[in-house]
Amino acid sequence: MGIFVNPGNASFAEALNSKIYVDKSGLISVINHRLKTKQKYICVSRPRRFGKSLNLEMLAAYYSKGCDSRRLFDNLVISKTENYAAYLNKYNVIYLNMQDFLSIGKSVEEMIEILTESLMIDFEDCFPDVKLYPRFGLSYNLKRIYESTKKVTVEDNGGSVTEYEPFVFLIDEWDCIMRENMDNKDAQKTYLDFIRNLLKDKPYVALAYMTGILPIKKYGTHSSINMFYEYSMLESEPFQTYTGFIGEEVKALCDEYSIDFESMKAWYYGYDLDGTELYCPQSVLMAIDKKTFSNYWTRSETYEALAKYISMNFDGLHETIEKLLAGQEQPVDTRTFSNDMVTFTNKDDILTLLIHLGYLGYKSKKKTVYIPNKEIYYEYVASIRIKGL
Secondary structure, eight states: OOSSBSOOSHHHHHHHTSSOOOOOTHHHHHHHTTTTSTTOEEEEEOOTTSSHHHHHHHHHHHHBTTSOOHHHHTTSGGGGSTTHHHHTTOBEEEEEEHHHHHHHOSSHHHHHHHHHHHHHHHHHHHOTTSOOOGGGHHHHHHHHHHHHTOEEEEOTTSOEEEEOOOEEEEEESTTHHHHHSTTOHHHHHHHHHHHHHHHTTOTTEEEEEEEESSOOOOBTTBOTTTTOEEEOSSOOTTSTTTSSEEHHHHHHHHHHTTOOHHHHHHHHOOEEETTEEEEOHHHHHHHHHHTOOOOOGGGTSOHHHHHHHHTOOGGGHHHHHHHHHTTOOEEOOOTTOOSSSSOOOSHHHHHHHHHHHTSSEEETTTTEEEOOSHHHHHHHHHHHHHHTO
């Protein structure tokens, strides 16, 4: 077991031991059907506080060879599925939080260098029988490790089957470069090229599951990592029920803790993902813990974060915000958004960014936006007051 390679299950065990745990292990079953297929590249983008990192901890605990997690999962939804035991702790896992590496490196190049060196150290510890060549980079050495797992099984009919042990890649905060190096397109391209060279069309990849706030960055009409299937606040099927709390889950929690469901709904509901009622988990949990409905969004965001964008008066954006505050839905065209935080050509680009950040709800069938709930409404009020709009 290493730090980043084949991690343990302590973080997920801590989640299970918490006062409230909502079972999202059904996600594993969906992913199991994509292992070692062309649909194995998955990118899920959601706003902050929606449970993205917890899901990654769950996936690491389930797949990683670095631990025995049967006792953690035996009573969860995933244990009732047909392929539960077949994949439990059967994969070499690489689990990376890109924000951690970016915080250490002074540049994207240094970040990638530190990440590479960190993984090479883990490779040496976890695969001591494989001759490694650090100067040849990650992809080359991953291929060497992959080839070292080759097993040839002779079948009864005289034929043979060749099997290998590919890796599961779990990447959190994949988009931190786009958020913290907003204006540095060269840095963003260097980073995306690194992800592509590490993962695209590589035989050692059984699964690549990334999470972040933003969808994958576009350059023109293309992306350098276009092998990923994206599931965002705009299009989420079939992952809409697994990142965030759905209505039935919140109703059950309100019944258990004697909380008024209609008040909970007014404060924290409002995200409609392909017809699924979605709530921000952290706000729901804070309201239950404190037994008070309040604006908990500011615990992880600041008013300035929203004010910065609504002060950009593209195409009468201010008038649109006024209508949204009055409870009206407004049309939006999400197609021109460049999936970053600085490239805006019109009002719709700003509105689309606000959808991804969680400041607007989106109805995909009607192609309209709206302010989802009281919590977010008061964010707008505070931001407008700060900017004097």
